[in-house]
Amino acid sequence: MxxxxxxxxxxxxxxxxxxxxxxxxxxxxxxxxxxxxxxxxxxxxxxxxxxxxxxxxxxxxxxxxxxxxxxxxxxxxxxxxxxxxxxxxxxxxxxxxxxxxxxxxxxxxxxxxxxxxxxxxxxxxxxxxxxxxxxxxxxxxxxxxxxxxxxxxxxxxNSLEVKPYGVDRRGRRYYYFGSGARIYRETINKGKGKNKQTKIIWEAITTTVEDVENYINNPKEIKPSAKLDKVLYKKLVDELLPEIKKEIQLKEKRDARKVRQEKLAQRVALLHANSEIVASRTRSGTRRAARVNYAESSASSGTSISRQGSFVLQDDATPTTNNSHYATRSRTARGTEKRKYEEVTQDHDSDTRSSSSTKSSKKSKISADLSSVSNGARMSRTTSVVSIGSAATANSIFSRADYESPEFREVFGSEAGTDLSDPGSDAMDEDL
Structure with a gap:
């Protein structure tokens, strides 16, 4: 079991x-x-x-x-x-x-x-x-x-006194306390002799409407032909039974309403839980989107090359078109890109030394151009990310054809070192 x-x-x-x-x-x-x-x-x-x-x-x-x-x-x-x-x-x-x-x-x-x-x-x-x-x-x-x-x-x-609902032919008393279908019966057994005591027995004889109907219609319990039983029978049938049915109907409605309220409360709680999950996902998605947007804005922002040849990122990125906010790059990101640029520069130098005299002249030209860029130009983060991928990529970017292209001039500036995308570069040239 x-x-x-x-x-x-x-x-x-x-x-x-x-x-x-x-x-x-x-x-x-x-x-x-x-x-x-x-x-x-x-x-x-x-x-x-x-x-x-x-x-x-x-x-x-x-x-x-x-x-x-x-x-x-x-x-x-x-x-x-x-x-x-x-x-x-x-x-x-x-x-x-x-x-x-x-x-x-x-x-x-x-x-x-x-x-x-x-x-x-x-x-x-x-x-x-x-x-x-x-x-x-x-x-x-x-x-x-x-x-x-x-x-x-x-x-x-007196409304506070407890009185029997009725009495049958045997002297048994019936009580009803106004709730449900529960009828109590009190039986008093009087003792016989000197040492016999009166015994009172309380019983719950009904619990449901069917119990009440069966008890009322049982002639062994209530005999309609007996005078007291007839009065009790009429009172139970005409008054108590309709009252019990009405009370049960009201309780069924209350219980049904309570069940509906509990189900509604569960649905509301579930909706709140789902809304919190959706909000959490939305916030996390927003953060991811913000990181993507930041990466894109960082890639499109300017960088500068110092005279010593080290790769330096500006703490404040180039303002957006509406000049609403400035992005800030961390020290770790600046250091990483600096190391990548130094590696590219070293590879570029080793490849250039082993090239022919024609390439040497190109190298001299590129070094002079880089020197002019470092005097006042800024390199965009988009170009820097692409240019530092590998030595071969760097060589292809710093070719003469690319250097003379309008895109290169738009990003790096003119040969004189003027930054076309940042009107504040002249002030930096004066500082340098």
Whole structure:
């Protein structure tokens, strides 16, 4: 047998135990009569039984204990759900110390790690005693009771009194507390003889509409021909059964709305999560695009060659067409391109020394041109990236034909060293 099935069987057995305890009726009745002071806590009897029977945390148990303790201790600041077990244990210790009646002479919470390890009997009895202490000590509960008795008229029924819904021919009393299809039956067995005591039995005889209909139509339980049973039968059929059906329909609508709200909340959470992912991807894509744009702008910006022949990048790149911002190159990038240019220069020199006299003359011409460029011209990053790829590429770029081309003159400037793309190069020539 699997662990899940064992837990389910245990929970079912615990629910049956809770349902058979007469104290559970006391709890349900109190919550029905004083629901205006329970801060909107609403439940059906079977929901409370299920919450007590489970061995894990649940909202109904925590909300009930927090509210009951607030009333008992007359606290203005609500007890937080993370601290209610501590307050409950301390309240039980104080009540026992002051001589209040408790079902044990010790605090059961002191013998377990947490509340949910208690057996179901202890859970029910603790809730039962919290109700009794509220009726004794709670200011808001006492105020409600006093107001009801003070303002009530003699011939009017007291709304806080728990009265039976009806009585059958056997003297059994029936109770309904205004929620769900749960009908309770109280059977009083009077003892015979001197030592026989009266025994009171509380039973939950219905839980669903089908249970109510089956019980009403069972002649062994309710006999329409009997006088008391006839009155009870008519009241159950004409009043209680329509009320129960209406209550169940309302609950089904509330449950359906709650399910829709939960699904909507999940969809909203999923949309938020997806939007965060999309935003993250967009930002990362923007950063990548910015890096690409920066690389392109860096490639199209100017560089300069010093008189010593070293490759030097300007810290501030050439402004864009709209003069909106300046890019900045890192020291590492400048050093890398400087080393590449020095390698190209060395390869270029070695190839030039081994060439013929014709190439030597070209080399002399190129060296003179480079010297004129270093006096005031700036080399664009686009050209520098291409020119430093290899020695062969450098030789092809620095050929006479390319040197005399308009593109070369546009990038490097005229033979006189004037930078055609940067109007500020004249000032640099003066500095040099």
């Amino acid at each position: 699997s662990t899940t099935s064992v837990d389910t069987n245990t929970t079912t057995e615990n629910e049956i135990k809770v349902r058979s305890m007469k104290e559970i009726c006391y709890i349900v009745a109190f919550c029905d009569k004083f629901k205006s002071n329970l801060k909107g806590i609403e439940f059906w009897p079977e929901e409370l039984e299920r919450a007590i029977a489970t061995e894990y945390e649940n909202d109904l148990i925590e909300n009930l204990h927090c509210t009951f303790l607030n009333n008992c201790l007359n606290r203005k600041k609500p007890i937080e759900r993370t601290q209610w077990q501590k307050f409950l244990s301390e309240a039980i210790d104080q009540k026992i110390k002051k001589g209040y009646h408790f079902y044990q002479d010790f605090n059961p919470l002191r013998r377990v790690k947490n509340y949910y390890e208690l057996n179901v009997e202890d859970k029910v009895l603790i809730l039962n005693k919290l109700i009794t202490w509220q009726l004794q000590d709670s200011l808001i509960i006492r105020k409600m009771i006093d107001s009801e008795y003070r303002n009530g008229k003699k011939n009017e029924e």
